[in-house]
Structures are given as C-alpha cells and as structure tokens.
Amino acid sequence: MYFLAESRLDVSLVLFIFVGCSIISQGNCVTTTSVPPPQKQCNTFSSCETCLQNVSCLWCNTNSTCLDYPVRHLLPPSSMCQLSQARWGVCWVNFEALIIAMAVVGGTILLSIVVCCCCCCCKRRKSGLDREEERYAQRREEIRKRSETRKAERKARHDEIRKKYGLIPDADHPYSKFEND
Known part of the structure; x- marks a missing residue:
C-alpha cells in the first residue's frame, strides 16, 4: 500500500475502482428473454442512411448498394468494395x-x-x-x-600544553617578567 500512497493519481484510481465495484455488486441482475425484432436483409435498403441504421450493413458508393458486413474479416475485402468507397456507421465518412x-x-x-x-x-x-x-x-x-x-x-x-611550558606569552606566567628584560 506504500507505493499507492505516493501519488494522488494512484489513490484516486484505487478509490474509483473500489466505489465502482461496490456499486456494481449492489445491483441486481435482470435478464429478459425478449426476442429481438427480425432485421431486414441489407440488400433491401436503397439509400445510405437507411442502410447504415443497421450496424450489420455496409454501404458501397461505387454501385450504390447495401451489403452485409463481412464479419469474418476485420476489414471488408477490396473485391467486395474499395475502402475509399465503403461507408459504415455514417454516410459522410469513408x-x-x-x-x-x-x-x-x-x-x-x-x-x-x-x-x-x-x-x-x-x-x-x-x-x-x-x-x-x-x-x-x-x-x-x-x-x-x-x-x-x-x-x-x-x-x-595544544594551548594548555603551550601554556604549561610557557610557549604562549601570558602576563600571569611566573617567568614572563624575565622575558621582557
């Protein structure tokens, strides 16, 4: 816990995770078994806007057709539609x-x-x-x-030793009066 206390970011992240987990654990799991409405086939759409309302469809501008998105591939193959002409999600961005x-x-x-x-x-x-x-x-x-x-x-x-042996000129030393003569 010491390494977490060094940074406010780490502490706030731990607090966020703790609060998020406690909120999620308090919720009740509700399952509904409603049957989704049947979706139209992509080839029945005639405009880009109506085609792209269904996320499983892809609009191709070269021949103005709505195609099923190839879910086996991450990107649609160029034989299906060129990437520069393919539209998915919105019509205004290729x-x-x-x-x-x-x-x-x-x-x-x-x-x-x-x-x-x-x-x-x-x-x-x-x-x-x-x-x-x-x-x-x-x-x-x-x-x-x-x-x-x-x-x-x-x-x-050293000063004590010098003083003891008279190496420091001192007025109260007994031999100082002889040195002045």
Whole structure:
C-alpha cells in the first residue's frame, strides 16, 4: 500500500475502482428473454442512411448498394468494395478515412499514456535522487561538525600544553617578567 500512497493519481484510481465495484455488486441482475425484432436483409435498403441504421450493413458508393458486413474479416475485402468507397456507421465518412482517424486517435491516446507513465517514473526517480542528495548533505554536515569539534578539542589541548611550558606569552606566567628584560 506504500507505493499507492505516493501519488494522488494512484489513490484516486484505487478509490474509483473500489466505489465502482461496490456499486456494481449492489445491483441486481435482470435478464429478459425478449426476442429481438427480425432485421431486414441489407440488400433491401436503397439509400445510405437507411442502410447504415443497421450496424450489420455496409454501404458501397461505387454501385450504390447495401451489403452485409463481412464479419469474418476485420476489414471488408477490396473485391467486395474499395475502402475509399465503403461507408459504415455514417454516410459522410469513408471506411479508409475512418480507419486512419481511429488509428491516429488510438496512437495519440497510447502515446499520451506512455508519456504520462514516463513523466511519473522520472518524477519519482528524481524525488528519490533529491532525497539521496539530501541524505548525503546531512551526512557531510554531521562529519564537518564532528571534525570542527575534534579540531577545537585538539587546539584546546595544544594551548594548555603551550601554556604549561610557557610557549604562549601570558602576563600571569611566573617567568614572563624575565622575558621582557
């Protein structure tokens, strides 16, 4: 749970999933066994608008016909209708442009997700490096303080020794009056 608490995004995502699962688990499952109305055959439609109201149909502009969408293939084969002339979903966008637009949108979404993940990872890594630098700075400061303390202690000991042997000119030292003559 520690890694989830580092980012608000992670916490909000977990909260969203938790609330969503609890709402879904409270709902009652209702099944209806109503028979769907029989659908007309695609070849009976004569206009693009009426043809594309049925999602299992495909409109071909080259010969103005409504065809059954080939569900075995992801894309309709060119022998059936050219992609630039095929319409599915809406009449004003050809299948080729629809595929290109969906690829661009999907690629943009994937790219933005990758960039966001990289930014989050770099931010976490940078904050980890900042913490590491801060720890090193604290260690250096502690070492410097200890060094200064030891240096002051050494200087005090050396001054005591100098004072004891008269190496420091001091007025209250008994031999100082002979040195001034």
